[in-house]
Amino acid sequence: MQNKTKLQVRDLHKNYGKNKVLQGIDLDVKDGEVVCMIGPSGSGKSTFLRCLNKLEDPTSGTINIDGFDISDKKTNIDLVRQNIGMVFQHFNLFPHLSVIDNITLAPVDLKKVDKETAKKEALGYLDLVGLKDRADSMPAQLSGGQKQRVAIARALAMKPDIMLFDEPTSALDPEMVGDVLEVMKKLAAQGMTMIVVTHEMGFAKSVADRVIFFHDGVIKEAGTPEEIFDNPQEPETKNFLDKVLNI
Amino acid sequence: MVNCKKLIMSMISLITLASIATFAAPTKEANAATTYEIGAGPTFEPYQIEDATGGYHGTHNGFEMDILKAIAKHENFTYETKVMSFNALLQATQAGQIDAMVAGMSVTDERKAKFDFTDAYYDAGAVLAVAKDSKIKSFSDLKGKTVGLKVGTTGSQYGESVQKKYGFKVKYFNESNPMWSDVKNGGIDATIDEEVVLRYGIKNGVPLRVASKAHSTTPIAFGTKKGANPQFIKQFNSGLAWLKKSGKYQEIMDYYIGSKSKVKADSAEDRTIIGLIKKNRKFLTNALLETLKISIIGIIAATIFGVILGVMGIQNGKILPGISSTLIYIFRGLPMMVLAFFIYIGLPDVLGHKIPLFTAAIVTLMLNEGAYIGAFVKGGFEAVDKGQWEAARSLGLSYQRSLWKVIAPQGVKIMVPSFLNQFIITIKDTSVLSAIGVMELTQTGSVIISKNMEGFKVWAIIAVIYLIIITALTWLSIIVKKRMN
Numbered sequence: 001m002q003n004k005t006k007l008q009v010r011d012l013h014k015n016y017g018k019n020k021v022l023q024g025i026d027l028d029v030k031d032g033e034v035v036c037m038i039g040p041s042g043s044g045k046s047t048f049l050r051c052l053n054k055l056e057d058p059t060s061g062t063i064n065i066d067g068f069d070i071s072d073k074k075t076n077i078d079l080v081r082q083n084i085g086m087v088f089q090h091f092n093l094f095p096h097l098s099v100i101d102n103i104t105l106a107p108v109d110l111k112k113v114d115k116e117t118a119k120k121e122a123l124g125y126l127d128l129v130g131l132k133d134r135a136d137s138m139p140a141q142l143s144g145g146q147k148q149r150v151a152i153a154r155a156l157a158m159k160p161d162i163m164l165f166d167e168p169t170s171a172l173d174p175e176m177v178g179d180v181l182e183v184m185k186k187l188a189a190q191g192m193t194m195i196v197v198t199h200e201m202g203f204a205k206s207v208a209d210r211v212i213f214f215h216d217g218v219i220k221e222a223g224t225p226e227e228i229f230d231n232p233q234e235p236e237t238k239n240f241l242d243k244v245l246n247i
Numbered sequence: 248m249v250n251c252k253k254l255i256m257s258m259i260s261l262i263t264l265a266s267i268a269t270f271a272a273p274t275k276e277a278n279a280a281t282t283y284e285i286g287a288g289p290t291f292e293p294y295q296i297e298d299a300t301g302g303y304h305g306t307h308n309g310f311e312m313d314i315l316k317a318i319a320k321h322e323n324f325t326y327e328t329k330v331m332s333f334n335a336l337l338q339a340t341q342a343g344q345i346d347a348m349v350a351g352m353s354v355t356d357e358r359k360a361k362f363d364f365t366d367a368y369y370d371a372g373a374v375l376a377v378a379k380d381s382k383i384k385s386f387s388d389l390k391g392k393t394v395g396l397k398v399g400t401t402g403s404q405y406g407e408s409v410q411k412k413y414g415f416k417v418k419y420f421n422e423s424n425p426m427w428s429d430v431k432n433g434g435i436d437a438t439i440d441e442e443v444v445l446r447y448g449i450k451n452g453v454p455l456r457v458a459s460k461a462h463s464t465t466p467i468a469f470g471t472k473k474g475a476n477p478q479f480i481k482q483f484n485s486g487l488a489w490l491k492k493s494g495k496y497q498e499i500m501d502y503y504i505g506s507k508s509k510v511k512a513d514s515a516e517d518r519t520i521i522g523l524i525k526k527n528r529k530f531l532t533n534a535l536l537e538t539l540k541i542s543i544i545g546i547i548a549a550t551i552f553g554v555i556l557g558v559m560g561i562q563n564g565k566i567l568p569g570i571s572s573t574l575i576y577i578f579r580g581l582p583m584m585v586l587a588f589f590i591y592i593g594l595p596d597v598l599g600h601k602i603p604l605f606t607a608a609i610v611t612l613m614l615n616e617g618a619y620i621g622a623f624v625k626g627g628f629e630a631v632d633k634g635q636w637e638a639a640r641s642l643g644l645s646y647q648r649s650l651w652k653v654i655a656p657q658g659v660k661i662m663v664p665s666f667l668n669q670f671i672i673t674i675k676d677t678s679v680l681s682a683i684g685v686m687e688l689t690q691t692g693s694v695i696i697s698k699n700m701e702g703f704k705v706w707a708i709i710a711v712i713y714l715i716i717i718t719a720l721t722w723l724s725i726i727v728k729k730r731m732n
C-alpha cells in the first residue's frame with residue numbers, strides 16, 4: 001500500500017431540515033485502500049457516499065479528493081466527478097442505450113476518447129466483468145447481476161481513481177451476488193481505491209483494508225476487519241453484528 | 248438556455264412583422280379619370296355576393312354590385328373593385344385610397360359629417376318573420392312568445408323598443424342563420440331581421456314568411472370622402488335615376504328578392520346528402536384543406552413552443568421555470584375562443600394594425616395547444632427516474648448534456664402518447680377558430696347552411712369529415728405506438 005491520501009473528509013455535517021443525518025464525519029482514505037462501510041439502516045451511509053461526489057450538498061465540513069476541495073463552489077464538479085466512479089444499488093443503466101453505448105456515452109461525449117477507441121476500451125471492461133458477449137444487448141435483456149456488472153464497467157470506462165459502491169448487491173437475487181463481488185475483488189486486487197457500503201460481511205472481511213461502522217450519523221468504530229468483526233469495542237457495533245451475522 | 252428566450256422573442260417579432268406587412272396597403276394618388284376605384288365589403292347576401300375568386304367579376308354578385316355595373320355601363324365609366332372589411336373600407340375612403348365604398352352602408356347623420364353619399368337605392372328595414380305555417384299574423388300576436396334578435400342590428404334595436412308594447416320575450420343570436428333555423432324548428436316563435444336579407448333567404452328556400460312591413464328604415468347608398476368625388480356622385484345619381492325609370496332597377500331587385508322568381512329555384516335542387524356534397528364539393532374540399540393546413544402548421548408551431556416551454560420548465564434556477572409555468576398557466580387557463588378573439592380583434596387595437604386571419608389562427612393554436620404540450624413535455628422529463636440523472640451526473644456529464652443525452656430520449660418516449668393525443672385535440676380545436684371567421688370545416692358548414700337551411704344533413708356531413716380525419720390519425724398513432732414497443 002502506498003501512503004498518499006486520496007480522500008480527506010473533515011467534520012462533515014448534513015441536515016435534512018431538522019433531521020441531522022451526518023453529524024461530524026472525519027475520514028482519510030489512502031490510495032489503493034478498500035474501505036467497507038457497514039451500519040444499520042438510516043445511519044447515513046448512503047448520504048455520506050453521495051456527499052463525496054456532491055450528489056448531495058453537505059451542510060458543512062470539507063471534502064478533499066485528489067487535492068480538490070469539492071465543497072468549494074469554484075471547483076468544477078463535473079471534472080471532479082469524472083474521476084469518481086459510482087455504482088448504485090439499482091444499477092441505473094440507461095435503458096434506451098445498448099450495453100456498449102451505455103459504457104461509451106460519457107467518455108465520447110466528454111471527448112476523453114474518440115468513438116473507436118472508446119468502443120475498444122469498453123469491450124475490454126466488458127471482458128473484465130465477464131460480459132464481452134453482451135455488448136449489443138439492451139439493458140432490459142440482462143439479469144440484475146449482469147446489469148450491475150455493466151454499471152461497473154460503465155463507471156470504469158471514465159478511468160476513475162476512486163470507486164464508490166452503494167450496496168451494489170442488495171437488489172440482486174442471491175445467486176447473482178457472487179459474480180458482482182468477484183468483479184469487485186478483481187478491482188481491489190488491481191489497486192483501485194474503493195469505498196463500499198455493503199451488507200455482505202463476508203466480502204468486507206476478506207477484501208476490506210478497513211471497516212467502518214456507521215451509527216446515527218457518526219463513525220462509531222473503525223478498524224481492520226479482524227478488529228471490527230472479531231473484537232468489536234462499542235456495544236452498538238456488537239449489537240449490530242449480532243443481528244446481521246445471526247440471520 | 249438563453250436560446251429559449253431568444254426563440255420566443257423572435258417568434259413574437261416574426262408574428263408582429265407579418266401583421267405589419269399585411270397592413271401596409273399601397274396608397275393611390277387621386278384619379279380624376281373615368282376609372283373609379285371602388286371598395287366593396289365581403290359577401291353580405293344579397294347586397295354583395297363574392298364569386299368563386301373572392302371578387303365581384305361575375306353575374307350573381309348581389310344587387311349593389313349589379314346596380315353599379317348597370318350604372319357604369321349607362322354612364323360610360325369603368326371601375327375596379329377592391330374587397331375589404333367594412334372598417335377597412337371606412338378608413339380607406341377617408342384616406343383617399345379608394346374613390347367610393349359600397350357595403351350596405353346606411354346613411355346616417357353621423358356619417359354625413361365625414362362622407363358624401365349618392366342617392367339611396369334601397370331602404371333597409373326590420374321586418375317580423377315567422378315559420379311558414381305559423382299562426383302569428385303580426386306584432387300584436389306576439390304576447391308571451393319568444394322573438395330572436397341579431398345583436399347589434401337595426402332589427403334588434405327595433406325589437407327591443409317594442410318588446411314591452413307587445414309583451415314578447417327575446418333571445419339573442421350572433422348570426423342570422425342559426426336564428427332562422429330556430430324559428431323553423433320551433434325553438435323560438437319569430438324573428439326580427441333585415442328585410443332584404445330575410446327575403447333573399449326565403450327565396451333560397453328558408454321556410455319562413457314575412458309578417459310585417461319594414462320598420463326603422465334607413466337609406467343605403469355609396470359613400471365617398473367628403474368633397475372628394477362630386478363627379479362620381481353625379482354620374483351615379485344620374486345613372487340611378489335612369490335605372491329606376493327604365494325598370495332595370497326593379498328587375499335587379501326582383502332577381503334577388505322578388506316573389507316571381509326568375510332565378511335559381513333552389514328548392515328544385517338535389518337536397519339529399521349526396522346532392523349536397525356534390526353541390527358543395529369545392530367548398531367542402533377547400534374547408535378540409537384549410538382545416539388540415541391550419542392543424543398541421545398549428546401543431547408544428549405548438550410543438551416548437553411547447554417543447555421550449557417544457558425544456559425551460561426543468562432548467563435549474565427559478566427564472567426560466569417561472570416563465571415557463573406562468574406562460575403555461577395563462578395560455579392553458581384561457582378559453583381558446585377568448586384567446587382567438589383577443590389576438591384577432593383585441594391586439595390590433597393596441598398594435599395599430601390588422602393581424603392577418605391566418606396568423607391569428609396559428610398563433611392561437613400555438614399558444615393554447617403549446618401550453619398543453621409544454622405541460623406534458625415538462626412532466627415527461629420529470630417522470631424519468633431520478634436515478635438516471637444521478638447516473639449521468641456521476642459520470643461527469645453536465646446538466647444540459649445529461650438532459651440531452653439521457654433524460655430527453657427517455658422523456659420523449661413517455662410523451663409520445665400525449666403528443667398523438669394533443670394532435671387529435673388540435674384538429675378538433677380548429678373548429679373554435681370559426682369564431683373569428685377562419686373558413687375551416689365548421690365555419691364552412693355554417694355558411695353552407697346559411698344558403699340551404701339543411702342543418703341536419705350539413706352538420707352530419709361535417710361531423711363525418713371530422714371523424715374520418717380523427718380516425719385516420721388514431722390509426723396512425725396506434726401504428727406509431729406499436730412501432731415504439
Ligand SMILES: Nc1ncnc2c1ncn2[C@@H]1O[C@H](COP(=O)(O)OP(=O)(O)OP(=O)(O)O)[C@@H](O)[C@H]1O
Pocket residue numbers: 016019021039040041042043044045046047048
Ligand atoms: N433526500 C432526503 N430528504 C430527507 N431525508 C433524507 C433524504 N435522504 C435520506 N434522508 C434521511 O437521512 C437518513 C439517512 O439516510 P441514508 O439513506 O443515508 O441511510 P443509509 O445508512 O444509507 O440506510 P440504508 O441502509 O437503509 O440504505 C434517513 O433517516 C433518511 O430518511
Ligand SMILES: [Mg+2]
Pocket residue numbers: 045046047166167
Ligand atoms: Mg443506503
